[in-house]
Amino acid sequence: MIPINTDEIKVWSSLIYNLCGICLDETKGYLLESRLGNLLNETNSQTFSELYFKVKADGANVLRRKVIDVLTTGETSFFRDTSPFDLLRNKILPELIDRRKKGLTTVLPVPIRIWSAACSTGQEVYTIAMVVREMIQGSPLKIDVQITGTDISDQALAKASSGVYTRFEVERGLPLDKAKKCFTQQGDNFKINDEIRSMASFQRINLMDPFDFGNKFDIIFCRNVAIYFQEKDKKILFERLGRALAADGALIIGSTESISGLGLNFVPQRYLRTVFYQPGKPGEVGHL
Numbered sequence: 001m002i003p004i005n006t007d008e009i010k011v012w013s014s015l016i017y018n019l020c021g022i023c024l025d026e027t028k029g030y031l032l033e034s035r036l037g038n039l040l041n042e043t044n045s046q047t048f049s050e051l052y053f054k055v056k057a058d059g060a061n062v063l064r065r066k067v068i069d070v071l072t073t074g075e076t077s078f079f080r081d082t083s084p085f086d087l088l089r090n091k092i093l094p095e096l097i098d099r100r101k102k103g104l105t106t107v108l109p110v111p112i113r114i115w116s117a118a119c120s121t122g123q124e125v126y127t128i129a130m131v132v133r134e135m136i137q138g139s140p141l142k143i144d145v146q147i148t149g150t151d152i153s154d155q156a157l158a159k160a161s162s163g164v165y166t167r168f169e170v171e172r173g174l175p176l177d178k179a180k181k182c183f184t185q186q187g188d189n190f191k192i193n194d195e196i197r198s199m200a201s202f203q204r205i206n207l208m209d210p211f212d213f214g215n216k217f218d219i220i221f222c223r224n225v226a227i228y229f230q231e232k233d234k235k236i237l238f239e240r241l242g243r244a245l246a247a248d249g250a251l252i253i254g255s256t257e258s259i260s261g262l263g264l265n266f267v268p269q270r271y272l273r274t275v276f277y278q279p280g281k282p283g284e285v286g287h288l
């Protein structure tokens with residue numbers, strides 16, 4: 001393995017921060033060595049400095065995108081942490097649908113817009129779709145749900161969009177009987193059924209950049225990505241997410257994450273073991 005030196009760690013950390021906001025300190029040399037190893041070979045680079053200059057000179061962004069693919073951590077699973085999806089099924093969606101129905105004068109489907117920000121390979125998106133589908137199956141309720149999955153990694157998004165998973169990936173979060181209802185087996189792999197796939201769309205968004213989707217989202221999932229960011233960037237990100245959320249919408253973050261103390265316009269609410277956030281004044285006390 002080609003070793004990385006202290007100066008190279010510094011320039012690479014700064015490059016990675018500029019590409020995606022991920023902060024790597026001087027102790028993360030081993031991570032750069034292991035994750036960038038293949039790219040060194042692929043580009044015939046003899047040192048990390050040589051690869052660095054190739055990435056900087058890469059006008060077409062091909063190498064930059066490859067660096068992002070290998071440096072980001074896409075750990076995810078279907079029904080990850082379970083309780084956010086109980087919260088979605090038993091509280092957030094029923095209450096939201098009731099409020100939205102009141103605003104409709106006809107029997108039009110209730111429009112619900114959900115964003116999975118940093119969705120990795122798509123398991124979070126399809127889990128949300130499965131929960132929504134279960135809710136509406138066999139009920140007279142008509143919901144026009146649009147789930148937008150975004151990530152910075154092209155590789156993760158390509159897999160999310162294909163909707164094809166290995167048996168191991170499927171079985172990590174889903175019992176086999178549920179999996180059978182949601183996937184079609186293709187050899188050793190499982191492909192998400194069209195009905196679920198059609199509820200989702202995917203696009204590349206760097207959460208460090210400003211974003212504008214036009215309409216507001218009713219629910220935003222932003223889980224297990226802000227842990228990689230500095231406090232100042234986390235604050236800017238959640239301020240932007242707040243502006244992208246409907247006034248009665250809900251923000252769901254990772255189960256080990258917290259946004260209290262950032263002085264944001266969110267009020268924490270508790271449902272059983274899960275905390276979620278609704279737009280409000282900083283310091284306002286919700287139902288905890």
Ligand SMILES: C[S@@+](CC[C@H](N)C(=O)[O-])C[C@H]1O[C@@H](n2cnc3c(N)ncnc32)[C@H](O)[C@@H]1O
Pocket residue numbers: 019020021022072073074075076077080117118119120121124150151152153156205206207208222223224225254
């Ligand atoms: C650990 S995964 C979380 C996946 C999913 N939200 C979950 O909780 O299971 C983190 C994801 O954040 C993405 N990511 C990292 N930096 C990002 C950025 N600046 N903008 C958008 N996505 C980013 C990575 O590509 C990765 O797919």
